Amino acid sequence: MQPLWLRTPLHDGEAANCANWRRQCLFRWPIRTERASRYLQQLCKHWSHGYTVKFDNFEGHIDFGKGQKVDMTAENKVLTMTVTNVSRETTIELAGVVTEHLKRFAFREDLDLSWSEPVG
Template identity: 45%
Template sequence: MHLSKATVRTGHASRYLQQLCKHWSHKFRVDFDPHKGRVPFNDSAEVTFTADDAGLTMVLSVADPAQQVRMQGVIDDHLKRFAFREELDIVWTD
């Protein structure tokens, strides 16, 4: 598995975590609470979220490195839609 991680500074981390998980729960078997969440997109890709006072940490795990950039973009786009009131700095690292 290939891992990448992004930590987004925001005072609304728990809200965004819950919104993202609820949104994807219509298509995937999602587990979450106000502080952590997991979205298995398929057998070869999943994201975990952790919310604390400093921000939202996202860890993406993919089997195929060719999926990594596309999945990061999907997660980024959804997060930005929910956080439209603030400018988020999302930087993924391997």
């Protein structure tokens, strides 16, 4: 799965000023599992002790600060993970951290957690 490169404003309200835009790496991958909602909630609860986290049974958002965030959705037996970061290297690192945590929570399942590295 290839990442999507998006142009996003540096700050809210600066969308009209193109000189103030930067690139962010948006990296998304789906994970098939019967326990999509459960893992979403576990990941969010795990990181809620140190980061800004919002979640319910079907959506989760973890803000690690400095442009680093993870958004998740759980629907139709698929957990979709989206990692957003400001550089390719830190996107790969954050995706790896999220994947390792999910492996620990899903140790009873043989999940396909493979993903392609972002390009660019």
